[in-house]
Amino acid sequence: MKIIRRWKLDLKQLILLLVSAGIALAVYSALMASYRVHERAFIKDTLDANQAYAKKLATVTELFLQSLNSQLRVSAGHIAIHFDDSHAIDVELARLLTQTNSFDSLVVINAQRKIISAQPSSLALKGLTVDPSLSLPIELQQPHILDPFVSPAGNLLVSPTFPIFSSDGTYLGFIAGGIYLQGDTILNQLLGTHHASEHSYVYVVDKNKRLIYHKDNNRVGEHIQGNVAINAVLSGQSGAVEALNSQGVDMLAGFAPVSTTGWGIISQRALTSIVAELDLTHTNVLYSTLPFALAIFVVTLCAGFLIARPLTQLAQNVSSLSPGNLRCIDETPAWYFEAENLKSAILNSSELLGQEIRELEEDRKMDPLTKLNNRLAMQLWLDNVKSMHYQFSVMALDVDHFKSINDEFGHAVGDEVLCALAGVMKKNARSHDFVCRSGGEEFLIFMPFVDANRAFSIAERLRIAISEHAMPLSRPVTVSIGIACWPAHSKSIDETLKMADKALYQAKNKGRNQTCQAQLTPHAANHDVARHAV
Numbered sequence: 001m002k003i004i005r006r007w008k009l010d011l012k013q014l015i016l017l018l019v020s021a022g023i024a025l026a027v028y029s030a031l032m033a034s035y036r037v038h039e040r041a042f043i044k045d046t047l048d049a050n051q052a053y054a055k056k057l058a059t060v061t062e063l064f065l066q067s068l069n070s071q072l073r074v075s076a077g078h079i080a081i082h083f084d085d086s087h088a089i090d091v092e093l094a095r096l097l098t099q100t101n102s103f104d105s106l107v108v109i110n111a112q113r114k115i116i117s118a119q120p121s122s123l124a125l126k127g128l129t130v131d132p133s134l135s136l137p138i139e140l141q142q143p144h145i146l147d148p149f150v151s152p153a154g155n156l157l158v159s160p161t162f163p164i165f166s167s168d169g170t171y172l173g174f175i176a177g178g179i180y181l182q183g184d185t186i187l188n189q190l191l192g193t194h195h196a197s198e199h200s201y202v203y204v205v206d207k208n209k210r211l212i213y214h215k216d217n218n219r220v221g222e223h224i225q226g227n228v229a230i231n232a233v234l235s236g237q238s239g240a241v242e243a244l245n246s247q248g249v250d251m252l253a254g255f256a257p258v259s260t261t262g263w264g265i266i267s268q269r270a271l272t273s274i275v276a277e278l279d280l281t282h283t284n285v286l287y288s289t290l291p292f293a294l295a296i297f298v299v300t301l302c303a304g305f306l307i308a309r310p311l312t313q314l315a316q317n318v319s320s321l322s323p324g325n326l327r328c329i330d331e332t333p334a335w336y337f338e339a340e341n342l343k344s345a346i347l348n349s350s351e352l353l354g355q356e357i358r359e360l361e362e363d364r365k366m367d368p369l370t371k372l373n374n375r376l377a378m379q380l381w382l383d384n385v386k387s388m389h390y391q392f393s394v395m396a397l398d399v400d401h402f403k404s405i406n407d408e409f410g411h412a413v414g415d416e417v418l419c420a421l422a423g424v425m426k427k428n429a430r431s432h433d434f435v436c437r438s439g440g441e442e443f444l445i446f447m448p449f450v451d452a453n454r455a456f457s458i459a460e461r462l463r464i465a466i467s468e469h470a471m472p473l474s475r476p477v478t479v480s481i482g483i484a485c486w487p488a489h490s491k492s493i494d495e496t497l498k499m500a501d502k503a504l505y506q507a508k509n510k511g512r513n514q515t516c517q518a519q520l521t522p523h524a525a526n527h528d529v530a531r532h533a534v
């Protein structure tokens with residue numbers, strides 16, 4: 001049968017594969033788990049930080065506006081005293097502008113909406129009448145912050161105002177501070193520094209969802225719609241939310257309202273920046289893990305080779321096993337329990353197998369009924385004799401009237417008789433005689449180094465012993481024997497056996513229960529038998 005060897009992974013390759021997959025999976029799952037945990041923590045921290053920062057900025061803005069209000073109140077009191085002195089008002093506004101650095105511009109507007117003083121004077125606003133849309137402070141006659149508007153000088157600004165009353169309580173007008181929303185402004189300095197984090201930024205909307213501060217100055221003045229954080233903060237809430245901004249970017253936004261103005265402050269960070277930061281962090285983690293993973297890989301690989309080695313050697317030794325030589329298996333080093341077990345199992349099964357083969361071999365050469373040698377064993381024995389060329393005599397022995405025993409007592413009794421005869425033959429044979437059952441009720445006994453005369457007397461002794469042996473039937477059993485010698489009777493062993501057979505039939509013909517010797521041939525007559533005798 002042709003054996004087709006299919007390619008298969010060996011144990012070393014399997015261990016290698018398993019270790020590689022194990023390490024890759026372990027590193028991957030550790031990185032993924034760490035990534036998820038960090039991502040959640042990052043998002044929560046960012047939301048918390050942005051909310052805290054928005055609250056802080058709202059508080060700072062409140063304080064800033066209060067401080068502006070206080071400054072305007074002081075100046076309003078001073079201006080009320082000198083309301084008719086245009087120069088004095090100019091001086092006061094100039095002082096406020098330069099000393100406090102809180103405003104980008106300052107104007108005093110009388111009850112008729114006319115600008116009676118303005119700083120810096122370069123704006124050239126003095127004498128102008130402001131738009132009726134800006135007359136709310138005149139109607140309210142109390143502190144008020146005007147919503148962002150474009151000033152007559154063309155600047156987008158927010159404007160805190162404070163009313164000016166004369167000592168008798170007559171409303172004279174109001175002082176308005178201008179805080180520019182575009183360019184390098186005071187609001188920029190207040191909101192644009194010290195972010196919640198490097199990647200966060202702040203923007204501020206007024207109550208009409210109009211950007212009044214943004215890091216991208218060009219967007220100031222823009223109206224923002226559909227922003228969850230803006231909607232929440234303008235409804236007076238503070239908090240944090242992960243939501244898409246107006247430009248479709250996923251943002252982590254913290255927000256807080258400035259209650260006095262109705263503004264909303266939002267501090268936010270793009271989610272993608274967190275992902276990028278996490279990616280960078282985990283790439284670094286991966287690089288830091290790689291040497292350890294490599295070390296584990298190498299150690300496990302070595303262990304894998306050590307584990308595979310006894311098994312590989314056992315397999316090689318078993319495949320090159322020679323009958324009866326189990327030493328190579330016994331000497332295979334097996335340093336761990338399973339390999340040692342396998343080695344013992346192979347040794348045991350090899351020994352058992354060897355024993356069974358030996359038994360089979362014995363059975364092959366043995367007559368199953370009488371346990372005497374069979375014809376195959378006889379042939380092997382004769383081959384050996386031929387090669388050694390030592391003389392022997394052979395007895396051909398046949399049970400007399402065995403058919404009648406079978407017929408009379410049954411086949412089973414016939415078998416018992418055959419076994420009993422075999423026992424007598426073995427008992428009478430010497431250790432180096434070769435007794436075999438050559439057929440049904442026929443036997444051959446080879447006697448090395450025994451000449452014809454001695455063979456005759458041995459045969460007679462055996463014949464008498466058989467006839468006297470108690471058989472499992474009511475009458476004695478006898479045998480007839482023919483004798484021949486090799487090479488005394490013939491050069492050919494086959495011929496010698498035939499001559500013994502012939503002598504046997506002579507004994508039968510002479511009336512059975514007797515021994516006959518083969519006749520010497522001319523060749524045999526010249527043969528010096530004594531030369532070979534013991």
Ligand SMILES: Nc1nc2c(ncn2[C@@H]2O[C@H](COP(=O)(O)OP(=O)(O)OP(=O)(O)O)[C@@H](O)[C@H]2O)c(=O)[nH]1
Nearest residue numbers: 398399400401402403404406411412414415440441
């Ligand atoms: N019980 C039993 N009988 C066997 C066995 N082998 C052969 N026989 C019988 O042995 C008998 C041999 O008969 P024959 O060849 O006629 O010889 P015989 O009856 O012994 O007569 P002679 O040899 O002429 O004395 C046959 O009946 C065979 O069936 C066996 O293994 N067991």
